[in-house]
Amino acid sequence: MEKEYKRLMKRCISLAKKGMGRVSPNPLVGAIIFDDDFRIISEGYHQYYGGNHAERNAVLSAGEDLKGKSIIVNLEPCSHYGKTPPCADLIIEKGIKRVIAGLIDPNPKVAGKGIEKLKNAGIEVITGVCEEECLQLNKIFIKNQIKKAPYITIKTATTLDGKIASSSYNSKWITDEVSRNEVQKLRNQYDAVLTGSSTVIKDNPSLTCRLKNMRNPVRIILDTRLTVPFSSKVYNDDGTRVIVLTGENTPSNKIKACPKNIEIVKCPLKDNKINLNEAVKILYDMGIKSILAEAGAQVNKSIIEEKLADELIQFIAPKILGDKSAVSFVEGFRRNKIAECNNLNIVSTKVLKNDIMIVSRFSE
Numbered sequence: 001m002e003k004e005y006k007r008l009m010k011r012c013i014s015l016a017k018k019g020m021g022r023v024s025p026n027p028l029v030g031a032i033i034f035d036d037d038f039r040i041i042s043e044g045y046h047q048y049y050g051g052n053h054a055e056r057n058a059v060l061s062a063g064e065d066l067k068g069k070s071i072i073v074n075l076e077p078c079s080h081y082g083k084t085p086p087c088a089d090l091i092i093e094k095g096i097k098r099v100i101a102g103l104i105d106p107n108p109k110v111a112g113k114g115i116e117k118l119k120n121a122g123i124e125v126i127t128g129v130c131e132e133e134c135l136q137l138n139k140i141f142i143k144n145q146i147k148k149a150p151y152i153t154i155k156t157a158t159t160l161d162g163k164i165a166s167s168s169y170n171s172k173w174i175t176d177e178v179s180r181n182e183v184q185k186l187r188n189q190y191d192a193v194l195t196g197s198s199t200v201i202k203d204n205p206s207l208t209c210r211l212k213n214m215r216n217p218v219r220i221i222l223d224t225r226l227t228v229p230f231s232s233k234v235y236n237d238d239g240t241r242v243i244v245l246t247g248e249n250t251p252s253n254k255i256k257a258c259p260k261n262i263e264i265v266k267c268p269l270k271d272n273k274i275n276l277n278e279a280v281k282i283l284y285d286m287g288i289k290s291i292l293a294e295a296g297a298q299v300n301k302s303i304i305e306e307k308l309a310d311e312l313i314q315f316i317a318p319k320i321l322g323d324k325s326a327v328s329f330v331e332g333f334r335r336n337k338i339a340e341c342n343n344l345n346i347v348s349t350k351v352l353k354n355d356i357m358i359v360s361r362f363s364e
């Protein structure tokens with residue numbers, strides 16, 4: 001039984017992933033309805049923000065009486081009215097006899113209430129199936145619910161000796177096309193991509209997602225004094241939201257001269273740069289629930305020093321620059337001892353065509 005539940009939960013997780021980039025700030029959810037012989041009757045997933053929840057989509061596509069059937073879902077069914085009516089009520093109404101949930105809702109306001117409602121209606125509830133995978137799937141939603149802050153991932157492409165650019169700021173291309181394709185997929189998964197003024201000036205990146213049927217993330221630029229030329233590709237008016245975080249004392253005439261498609265947001269300063277702690281609060285309130293930082297050494301350093309980073313995704317190419325003055329992926333720390341290092345936990349490693357992709361989590 002347990003083996004079958006795990007198999008179905010893994011299927012739920014892959015269904016849920018189809019909503020990536022489209023359901024934020026909601027969680028990624030997949031649901032499967034099945035009978036006592038583990039025959040799949042129907043499947044559903046949360047497809048876009050404001051759309052039906054996964055359980056409702058699975059019920060709608062069933063086309064048969066669901067009395068006495070089971071439903072498996074990676075997140076506890078909701079018990080409250082949001083944009084759609086409660087899924088727990090729908091499950092009760094359809095006469096479903098068993099609910100298998102991967103994770104209890106992390107939202108303290110609703111945690112456990114859906115399960116309680118189901119149990120009170122005489123439904124058998126099993127929780128904790130593939131809990132780790134379910135946690136990983138909804139890491140963004142969980143951080144948002146618990147910390148009321150965006151989930152922040154630093155993505156970087158380095159040589160074996162940890163360099164992101166040569167001393168003359170040449171960085172094209174450290175990693176190969178397979179790694180760069182992975183980055184395109186990541187851009188689809190995060191609400192926003194963030195970088196520093198220096199990277200925009202030196203590389204002139206587009207920071208768009210160029211994969212078919214995927215959407216562009218919001219582009220966020222840290223530009224303390226508005227020195228980045230407005231002709232830069234990141235400012236192209238392609239219908240995507242572009243946010244520039246600038247210092248609180250940037251003169252209004254400079255702001256007024258900005259193209260209409262750019263949202264300029266004044267932020268408090270810290271050490272003459274954007275105060276990132278304050279900036280992420282502002283961004284969260286502007287609806288940015290997850291950020292992929294694709295920046296240089298200085299911004300990476302600030303994010304890590306301010307303890308804002310949740311995850312690091314490092315693509316390592318089998319190249320050695322060997323130049324002390326080349327740019328490292330993070331610069332500016334003063335650590336005298338190894339014991340003072342930031343310690344991360346490796347979540348996964350993957351060998352791509354020529355490169356390695358390492359995903360690590362920063363400890364709390």
Ligand SMILES: NC(=O)c1ccc[n+]([C@@H]2O[C@H](COP(=O)([O-])OP(=O)(O)OC[C@H]3O[C@@H](n4cnc5c(N)ncnc54)[C@H](OP(=O)(O)O)[C@@H]3O)[C@@H](O)[C@H]2O)c1
Nearest residue numbers: 157164165171196197198199224274295296297298299302
């Ligand atoms: N291989 C890779 O993965 C990768 C990725 C990105 C970039 N790069 C390379 O990195 C190099 C640029 O690195 P970089 O360190 O000079 O650029 P960066 O970190 O992207 O940008 C730094 C600039 O951002 C602005 N900024 C505003 N608020 C900040 C804050 N709180 N903390 C830090 N910076 C803040 C500052 O300029 P103002 O105060 O004037 O605004 C600062 O000089 C380029 O050669 C690029 O090719 C490589």
